Amino acid sequence: xxxILHTAxxxxxxxxxxxxxxxxxxxxxxxxxxPITPQSSLVEYLAKFIAEGKMSADLMxxxxxxxxxxxxxxxxxxxxxxxxxxxxxxxxxxxxxxFRTPGLRLPMVVSLVTRDAVSPTCVWGGQQDAMTVKEVGWxxxxxxxxxxxxxxxxxxxxxxxxxxxxxxxxxxxxxxxLSYGVARVELPDQxxxxxxxxxxxxxxxxCLDPERPMAVDPLTGGAGGVGxxxxxxxxxxxxxxxxxxxxxxxxxxADWGKRTGRHWSPLIEEYxxxxxxxxxxxxxxxxxxxxxxxxxxxxxxHKVGIVKIKTFRPFPIQRIAKALSKVRxxxxxxxxxxxxxxxxxxxxxxxxxxxxxxxxIPAMSFIGGLAGADITVEHxxxxxxxxxxxxxGEMATLPVWLNEND
Amino acid sequence: MHEVRLHGRGGQGxxxxxxxxxxxxxxxxxxxxxxxxFGFERRGAPVVAFLRMSDQVIRRVTNIYHPDIVVVIxxxxxxxxxxxxxxxANGTLxxxxxxxxxxxxxxxxxxxxxxxxxxGIAMEIFKRQITNTIMLGxxxxxxxxxxxxxxxxxxxxxxFRDAGLRQNIEAVRRGYAETxxxxxxxxxxx
Numbered sequence: 053x054x055x056i057l058h059t060a061x062x063x064x065x066x067x068x069x070x071x072x073x074x075x076x077x078x079x080x081x082x083x084x085x086x087p088i089t090p091q092s093s094l095v096e097y098l099a100k101f102i103a104e105g106k107m108s109a110d111l112m113x114x115x116x117x118x119x120x121x122x123x124x125x126x127x128x129x130x131x132x133x134x135x136x137x138x139x140x141x142x143x144x145x146x147x148x149x150x151f152r153t154p155g156l157r158l159p160m161v162v163s164l165v166t167r168d169a170v171s172p173t174c175v176w177g178g179q180q181d182a183m184t185v186k187e188v189g190w191x192x193x194x195x196x197x198x199x200x201x202x203x204x205x206x207x208x209x210x211x212x213x214x215x216x217x218x219x220x221x222x223x224x225x226x227x228x229x230l231s232y233g234v235a236r237v238e239l240p241d242q243x244x245x246x247x248x249x250x251x252x253x254x255x256x257x258x259c260l261d262p263e264r265p266m267a268v269d270p271l272t273g274g275a276g277g278v279g280x281x282x283x284x285x286x287x288x289x290x291x292x293x294x295x296x297x298x299x300x301x302x303x304x305x306a307d308w309g310k311r312t313g314r315h316w317s318p319l320i321e322e323y324x325x326x327x328x329x330x331x332x333x334x335x336x337x338x339x340x341x342x343x344x345x346x347x348x349x350x351x352x353x354h355k356v357g358i359v360k361i362k363t364f365r366p367f368p369i370q371r372i373a374k375a376l377s378k379v380r381x382x383x384x385x386x387x388x389x390x391x392x393x394x395x396x397x398x399x400x401x402x403x404x405x406x407x408x409x410x411x412x413i414p415a416m417s418f419i420g421g422l423a424g425a426d427i428t429v430e431h432x433x434x435x436x437x438x439x440x441x442x443x444x445g446e447m448a449t450l451p452v453w454l455n456e457n458d
Numbered sequence: 459m460h461e462v463r464l465h466g467r468g469g470q471g472x473x474x475x476x477x478x479x480x481x482x483x484x485x486x487x488x489x490x491x492x493x494x495x496f497g498f499e500r501r502g503a504p505v506v507a508f509l510r511m512s513d514q515v516i517r518r519v520t521n522i523y524h525p526d527i528v529v530v531i532x533x534x535x536x537x538x539x540x541x542x543x544x545x546x547a548n549g550t551l552x553x554x555x556x557x558x559x560x561x562x563x564x565x566x567x568x569x570x571x572x573x574x575x576x577x578g579i580a581m582e583i584f585k586r587q588i589t590n591t592i593m594l595g596x597x598x599x600x601x602x603x604x605x606x607x608x609x610x611x612x613x614x615x616x617x618f619r620d621a622g623l624r625q626n627i628e629a630v631r632r633g634y635a636e637t638x639x640x641x642x643x644x645x646x647x648x
Contacts, residue, residue: 064481064490064612176496197519229519234477234492236484340517424496426521 063239067230070198070237071137071163071223072097074205076107077245078161079252081132084112084120088142089175090227091165095137109135117146121162125149128158129260129268133209133252137163139227140181141170147185153220154189154290156269159212159254160220161205162190166336166387167227168423176424177227179336183388183397189290191221191297192365194336198235200316201225203308206245207316210304213254216296226337226387228424233337244311294366301363319368321360322375324350328357330439331376333384333402335361338420338427342385345432356436361398372405382406382415383439385427385454389419395451414442420454427454459512460603463525465541467532469501471590474616475531476507479594481612482604483511491516504539511603527601530554531593533577542568548643552600554589559640572600574637583625583632591626595633606634 065073071094075083083102085095101107112123117138124134138146143164153160168178182192191211195201201223208221225231258268273283302318309315323343325331334342339360349356359375361368376382386396393400395417406413418435420427431454442448462479466472473494480490488511495506508522524544529552530536542551548569554576555562564571574596576589583592591613598604609630618626 062484064477064484064615066477226519228496229493232494232496233519234480234490235516236489337519340519344518428520428523429518 061239063237064234065198065237066093066232066234067195067198067201067225068094068165068232069097070202071165071205071225072101073237073239074202074223075135075161075163076101077240077242078135078206078209078249079133079246080107080109080135082112082124082127083107083109083135084114084123084127085136086114086117086120086138086142088117088139090167090177090231091137091139091142091163094163094165094231098135117142118148121146121149121153124160125153125156125158126260128160128255129156129258131255131259133254134160135162136160137165139165140167143181143185150185150190151188152269155286157218157257157289157293158220159209159218161208161212162220162222163205164222164224165227165231166224168388174423177229177231177387178422178424179224179226179387180389180422182222182224183390186365186397189219189294190365191217191219191294191301191363193221193223193301193363194361195223195225195230196337196339196360196362198230198233199237199314201230202237202239203312203314203316206248207301207304207308209249210307211297211300214297214300215256217293217300218257219290219293219297224336230337238312238314240312248308248311298363298366298368317360317362319363320371320375321358321362323358323360325357325359325375327355328379329355330381330436330443331357331359331379331383332432332435332439333359333361333376333382333398335364335398336387338385338387341427341429342432345429345436348429348433349436354436354440356440364398364401367401367405369405369408372402373408376402376406376413377409377411379413381439381443382413383418383435383442384415385418385420385432385435387419387421387427389422395419399451414448416442416448417451418454419451422455425455425458431455459510459514459516460527460601461522461525462509462511462527462529463522464507464509464529464531465535465539466505466507466530466590467501467535468503468505470532470588472505472531473507475590475594476509478591478609478612478616479509479597479604481615482594482608485608485611486604488513489516491519493519493521495521504535526550527552527597529593529597531576531589550600552593552596552637554593554596559638564642569643570600570639570641572596572637572639574633576633579629579632579636583629591629592633595630595635596637598630599634599637600639606630
């Protein structure tokens with residue numbers, strides 16, 4: 053039974069406009085922005101929506117990303133729903149308040165239009181920026197399509213503001229291929245999003261109010277008095293919020309699916325994994341080409357499937373371990389570099405999840421799509437071939453650079 | 459699925475044209491994926507935009523390497539880049555030019571060429587060499603894959619208003635009306 057539920061209209065837009073629509077429909081009270089490639093047009097769409105009266109948010113046009121997030125901290129502490137978006141060097145400049153956000157338990161939503169990191173100088177897609185900040189304590193969700201960007205932003209507010217989560221969320225979409233890529237997108241009715249999000253109650257735990265003064269973010273820690281225990285309590289609270297988020301993310305996606313008819317895989321998506329002997333692990337917009345490559349490989353008799361990661365933080369350890377438990381070899385495709393381990397960052401995470409299994413499954417790291425490079429169906433076919441050889445007993449090499457000869 | 463590559467120069471609106479074409483195709487119920495190729499964009503530099511169209515959902519979010527249709531909205535860009543790169547046999551070329559096709563030195567494997575004096579039309583309508591919407595009309599005539607009506611509807615959803623919108627609607631109509639389509643395969647066979 054697949055009821056068509058209140059789909060207002062079909063639009064044709066790029067990923068940055070889809071993100072702006074997702075924000076618009078979530079009715080933030082305050083938006084603060086600073087433009088940076090490839091996020092800039094997202095900022096322009098927000099400004100346009102506000103100028104046209106589609107959005108009633110206050111737009112704070114500030115002097116840099118450090119101020120962007122600091123301004124929104126204040127707004128969020130005063131009970132406002134907030135939105136922003138940034139990328140690469142902008143995220144780097146935002147890092148100081150970014151670092152403070154999860155500890156303050158501020159339920160913010162910020163889009164990361166992912167881009168490779170300078171240097172060498174480049175202004176194009178890659179996930180090095182988002183992967184570099186994976187340990188800060190923000191929830192990270194990666195989108196595959198323009199439609200998923202739009203849909204994930206209201207879902208992100210629902211997750212962030214859940215009383216048992218209260219953590220900031222990054223909704224990530226690939227710079228260039230998704231940010232500027234144009235596709236058909238269903239725009240949900242405002243009423244559907246309103247009823248999904250329910251009554252706004254953004255920051256019930258620490259709301260700045262001149263009538264009721266309170267201190268937030270007390271000095272704590274140290275080696276004596278109540279410090280150590282208090283600091284541990286804060287950190288354990290963040291970890292607990294993260295772990296609770298796994299279920300909340302699933303529930304929020306299910307609720308969204310019921311209301312819109314669009315059921316996105318909340319943590320991981322398993323594609324043709326039922327009888328798969330070999331698996332690719334993917335993240336973000338690369339996954340569409342990977343699915344096409346898997347379909348072609350299946351026609352040639354190769355039993356290959358895909359595990360796509362949507363929620364990267366918290367890392368869905370058990371789900372990933374279970375999904376990969378029956379295959380004979382794994383190829384993980386990253387769009388960023390883990391310099392410390394000489395592999396892709398998602399690869400390293402998957403290795404950690406696999407340790408929960410009683411068996412040892414050979415795995416290999418593939419790195420592609422850096423600084424705007426394309427990961428084509430042919431690249432995925434190469435990765436499938438190499439992973440098949442790994443399953444057949446050939447030694448793993450670390451890592452395979454997919455665009456090395458492009 | 460059709461794969462289209464548009465060639466132009468920075469500032470001529472090749473990327474906007476691909477977005478308008480995408481909207482027109484969705485208007486007709488199709489799925490699209492339009493991706494601008496990127497570089498250090500600046501006015502006058504050769505630019506490329508890609509567009510995939512299909513009756514099915516399009517999953518791959520990648521550039522296009524083997525376009526069966528190439529649209530060239532700037533007559534001079536053919537001297538700067540290989541606009542035929544990766545084209546399979548029997549592809550369609552839609553070219554802005556004032557020359558007859560016999561003088562173009564076209565490669566032998568093309569199936570069809572459509573030519574339109576887009577610069578001439580643009581100078582009459584816009585008084586500037588803005589050829590993008592004219593070449594959308596030429597695309598419609600050359601391929602039959604989209605109607606002029608859908609292109610006009612898509613234009614109405616852009617930021618074009620009033621006189622600008624009327625000029626661009628005229629551009630699409632004249633592009634359609636003033637494009638000559640030559641079936642090269644048939645010509646060679648005859």
